[in-house]
Amino acid sequence: MLGVQLLGNETVTVKEYPEPTRNENDLLIQVKASGICGSEMHGYRSPTPQASNGGHEVAGEVIEAGGSTKFKVGDHVGVHAVWGCGDCRWCGVGKYTYCNNRIGGGSGTHVERLAAPDHVCLKLPEDIPFDVGVLLTGDGLGVPYHVSQRLNTKGGDFVCILGAGPVGLGNTIVQSFLGAEVIVIDINDYRLSLAKAAGAAHTINSKETDPLEAVTEITHGMLVDKCIEAAGHPETLKLALILVGVAGAVMCVGEQGDLPISPSRDLIRKDLTLMGSWFYHYAEYPAMLNLYRRGLPIGRMITDHFPLVEAQTAFSKFANGQAGKVMLEP
Ligand SMILES: [Zn+2]
Numbered sequence: 001m002l003g004v005q006l007l008g009n010e011t012v013t014v015k016e017y018p019e020p021t022r023n024e025n026d027l028l029i030q031v032k033a034s035g036i037c038g039s040e041m042h043g044y045r046s047p048t049p050q051a052s053n054g055g056h057e058v059a060g061e062v063i064e065a066g067g068s069t070k071f072k073v074g075d076h077v078g079v080h081a082v083w084g085c086g087d088c089r090w091c092g093v094g095k096y097t098y099c100n101n102r103i104g105g106g107s108g109t110h111v112e113r114l115a116a117p118d119h120v121c122l123k124l125p126e127d128i129p130f131d132v133g134v135l136l137t138g139d140g141l142g143v144p145y146h147v148s149q150r151l152n153t154k155g156g157d158f159v160c161i162l163g164a165g166p167v168g169l170g171n172t173i174v175q176s177f178l179g180a181e182v183i184v185i186d187i188n189d190y191r192l193s194l195a196k197a198a199g200a201a202h203t204i205n206s207k208e209t210d211p212l213e214a215v216t217e218i219t220h221g222m223l224v225d226k227c228i229e230a231a232g233h234p235e236t237l238k239l240a241l242i243l244v245g246v247a248g249a250v251m252c253v254g255e256q257g258d259l260p261i262s263p264s265r266d267l268i269r270k271d272l273t274l275m276g277s278w279f280y281h282y283a284e285y286p287a288m289l290n291l292y293r294r295g296l297p298i299g300r301m302i303t304d305h306f307p308l309v310e311a312q313t314a315f316s317k318f319a320n321g322q323a324g325k326v327m328l329e330p
């Protein structure tokens with residue numbers, strides 16, 4: 001079967017891989033759509049070749065169900081991005097990110113077929129397109145949904161999102177849908193236009209406009225209730241701590257290096273809550289699906305579809321910041 005390999009130095013190839021081997025309770029899935037994630041850019045830009053690819057957001061059709069009692073051949077499924085052991089107390093309540101014995105995860109999903117344990121698969125209703133299914137069962141919606149649960153967004157909140165890549169866009173869609181007045185900050189005008197289309201009430205290009213001045217004006221001097229750092233840079237997290245008002249909350253989503261913080265200035269005297277959010281829970285899927293049924297326009301994140309064999313074009317476009325969510329379709 002065909003699959004993508006990252007060769008390093010921003011080069012990818014589509015090559016022949018052996019068919020996946022299936023354990024007893026694994027499903028064999030014919031991949032219909034596999035999303036490119038920002039987290040894959042590290043491997044894409046690395047000077048050394050990777051063994052395969054870092055794809056982990058995927059949906060498809062079950063072609064072998066083996067001993068699974070939950071799924072049958074023909075079912076449409078998405079695959080959760082984090083694979084818990086399935087046996088511990090956290091896995092028992094569908095919180096695989098807390099599992100201490102995670103079994104790797106679905107890395108390498110830019111392929112024609114893949115095997116996955118049935119307890120990490122999520123059933124997709126048949127009327128849902130596979131590309132949207134990738135977002136609903138993967139971190140495309142999972143990450144912003146989990147953020148919204150941790151932040152407890154209320155209608156009328158001012159929420160500032162730093163970074164308008166796919167994670168920032170997903171947060172823009174979810175926070176706007178939940179009633180927040182969303183301000184998105186980035187340095188890429190194309191991505192800011194996507195944020196606007198995704199529901200942002202205000203967009204700020206911080207290369208041209210001072211973000212503190214702009215946010216002060218928009219919020220009538222109050223600054224924002226919540227800030228979501230989705231750019232993954234210490235400088236933007238620092239900015240988030242400045243743009244949030246008293247009694248507010250700052251959510252770290254973008255993985256990043258160290259940042260010196262002054263507890264007195266940045267946290268204590270502002271009564272501030274600083275928190276992190278990692279991935280999403282398997283158990284959150286029914287609520288995510290319900291939000292979509294109620295009109296959450298999550299499909300707006302998707303800007304491009306490419307056949308698997310055009311993976312190089314897809315990766316280049318994504319890496320150049322000229323795309324939202326990009327789907328590879330075998
Ligand atoms: Zn991802």
Ligand SMILES: [Zn+2]
Pocket residue numbers: 084085086087088089090091099100101102
């Ligand atoms: Zn576990």
